[in-house]
Amino acid sequence: MLSKKTKYGIKAMAYIARKKDRKPVQASEISESENISQKFLESILLELRKSMFLGSKKGKGGGYYLIKEPADIKMTAVIRVLEGPIAMVPCVSLNYYEKCDDCPDEKTCSVHKLMIQVRDASLEVLGDNTLQDIATFDQ
Amino acid sequence: MLSKKTKYGIKAMAYIARKKDRKPVQASEISESENISQKFLESILLELRKSMFLGSKKGKGGGYYLIKEPADIKMTAVIRVLEGPIAMVPCVSLNYYEKCDDCPDEKTCSVHKLMIQVRDASLEVLGDNTLQDIATFDQ
């Protein structure tokens, strides 16, 4: 299951991407428009800024803005930062690999075998989609 | 992330499927061979029996056995019973659908759009794989 944090984070980035001008967007505006608790959203936007997806400006007229073009932001990257591994099992994760305690041999593990396939399928979808793709309504 | 429950459940079913004869397999044997806490495994096997994947026999020489052929058990079914929805967001789930509180319109939701694709990709993999496929070592 996707956490609310990740869900809200994606929605927020999509909201910012949808704005034609590149002026900073305030957390309060996103919070209202997307029905997200403002304080919670603030912490998420902060994290996205620290992960170099967003820039920010303090004070009046400040807010958050995209650093890169929406078409250059892969959803794999966003999800990895907010949610963590894309794989459903650590022993199959490319970026967060961890050996299972119980499993003596990954090569003969039935779960491993299956989850590799699921990972690859998810990776393909999430790697193909950019923020641009999901932010736009048309098509 | 896949829960240990699901992981253990799949491993246990694969273990049972791998046995050539169809004699009941004891929880203790699976627990030892697959390094799973016996009590925890018991509860999982029980659940799998109640969900009509396994049959059981009590007393000496008892244990658990498959009701259907491994080739007829799709991994989608197993995962749905043990883990719940395959979709990463309830609003995209086929079997466990739930509307999001925050989302006024699914058709214009960027997360929805993306997660539909992920769901379909996962569904294809898990629907193609049967217990037979993942239990066998060869290939």
Next chain:
DNA sequence: TTCAAAACCTAGTAAACCGATAGGATATAA
């Protein structure tokens, strides 16, 4: 120079979930 608006930071917290464990009751084959 003051004020208000915004991001930024730290801490806490209630509730749910997870991965077990405990302690038996019940059924069955030998």
Next chain:
DNA sequence: TTATATCCTATCGGTTTACTAGGTTTTGAA
């Protein structure tokens, strides 16, 4: 009758989740 196995209920410590509270700091504009 006994050992063996499933079956059942309850509990529990730890972690995570989804926030909330209560501020500090920076900045633009009046």
